[in-house]
Amino acid sequence: MQLTEASRDAVLKPLTTVVGIVERRNTLPILANVLIRKQAEAVEFIANDLEVQITTRSAFGVGDETQSTTVAARKLLDILRALPESSVVKMSLDDNRLTVQAGRSRFALQTMEAIDYPLVNPVDQWDASFSMPQKALRDLFNQVHFAMAHQDIRHYLNGLLLVLEPGKIRVVATDGHRLAHAGTALEAQSATQDVIIPRKTVHEMQRLLADDEQSMVQVDVSGSQIRFRFEHIEVISKLIEGKYPDYQRVIPTDYECHFDVGREALQAALQRAAILTTDKLRGVRIQLGDHLMRVSASNTENEEAREEIEIDYPHGPLDVAFNVTYLLDVLASLKADSVRWFIQPNTSSSVLITLAGDDEFRYVVMPMRI
Known part of the structure; x- marks a missing residue:
């Protein structure tokens, strides 16, 4: 059964977006896969590592059927990259194998059941929500990310503190030897909340956010999750628990x-x-x-x-x-x-x-x- 048909670049772009968080070594083999969900022409690529999940949505599905499967993420990525740029790629699902065809090139890949893929589901209610230009959020992360700790036993330092105040957003990072602080005004923001975003999520957002003042990103925050939505991308991340140091005293x-x-x-x-x-x-x-x-x-x-x-x-x-x-x-x-x-x-x-x-x-x- 054919799932999709599109130019190589049209398939490669959303896949590249999600593959960044796929670890090469996983305790769960299925986490090395990307989840492909098709409903009529809508196609989703989903990847997660149990901490952060990235979903992209495109419109190159074929037929009215609903189908889903998982396939080795980096293997599929390497295949698409190796195909000629002008290729038209067709993907079909038969007998638990995903077939990728472009011109006279044909690849048959083993799949794993989509029902076994562990999804990170969003919380029922968000405590705070706001939107801002993608470039503004990207610039904030870029100004402080380097000061985050890496594999520190003080787990709360292995991330970035995001502080919401009425009319303002702040970001803080420290590894105990240095501290970086940045902030900017935020329209229509009245909630007050502090959350710690994991290091990996910050780096992924730096990679994904556009350097564009016109394109907006919607951010939703709860006590356990943060969600970013922009263009055809959704990123849901768990938050780091713990008490962040009082940066104002430092x-x-x-x-x-x-x-x-x-x-x-x-x-x-x-x-x-x-x-x-x-x-x-x-x-x-x-x-x-x-x-x-x-x-x-x-x-x-x-x-x-x-x-x-x-x-x-x-x-x-x-x-x-x-x-x-x-x-x-x-x-x-x-x-x-x-x-x-x-x-x-x-x-x-x-x-x-x-x-x-x-x-x-x-x-x-x-x-x-x-």
């Missing part, structure tokens, strides 16, 4: 001294200095004084790198070291021409990095010993 407010430095100039200097750091010791030394920012690095082989950047700095001297990756991460995520550093001269305390034209972006990085 962000310093008493720094009186600040200076601006060119983002690209600082990024380039740090990248060059980082060449002489090691994987185990990623520290660079930052020295301020005489209207100069001096960046230096050394290693156990007695090699040394030195960089100087002219800045407008009339304050007391500062000599402190940081993990160079923490500084490069934030500079790579920003689009501004310059960044503003807030410091306490003559101390080895944390540094606050902000943007002159954005009151909501704040990045706190702790010093290190080298």
Whole structure:
């Protein structure tokens, strides 16, 4: 029984959208599959890993029948990618095998029953709902995602805190060594709620959201799930349970001294200095004084790198070291021409990095010993 017929690219696009969350190794073999559901001309591709589920909807079904099956996701993806771009792809289901045909190419793939596929069903009631441009949400995630922890035993750090306030949305990420905060105004938002979105979900949303001010994303939030709906895509994710650290206490407010430095100039200097750091010791030394920012690095082989950047700095001297990756991460995520550093001269305390034209972006990085 024929399921679909469409150009290769028309089938490839929705499949590529969902395959990103399919793990190569699964405790449940069926999770390596993609669920294909057809109802008349409507066709859905669904993938999930029991934590996050992505659904795409297209209209290239053939016939009025309702059919569903599951097939190896990455195998189907590889087949479609290998076919000529101009191909017309037909998929049909017979005797528990999915046949993919394009021109003189034909593939018969084993399937597993759709009824056995474990779906993440949305909650009955959402506590808060709002919509915003896809680009705005994507930019928020891009400004803080790098500060999320990775496989930390404090599981609540392995994600991003989303804070809803009347008329505002904030996102916060920290791994205990640095903290990134960003926010923006939000129309028609009156609920107050904090939820922790898993790291994997954040990365998938960064991949899927369009860099488009006109296209909107609808977001629904409950105590256990978050749902994103945009274009022909739906993402439902479980949330991380736990109490997120009080980010407001971490962000310093008493720094009186600040200076601006060119983002690209600082990024380039740090990248060059980082060449002489090691994987185990990623520290660079930052020295301020005489209207100069001096960046230096050394290693156990007695090699040394030195960089100087002219800045407008009339304050007391500062000599402190940081993990160079923490500084490069934030500079790579920003689009501004310059960044503003807030410091306490003559101390080895944390540094606050902000943007002159954005009151909501704040990045706190702790010093290190080298």
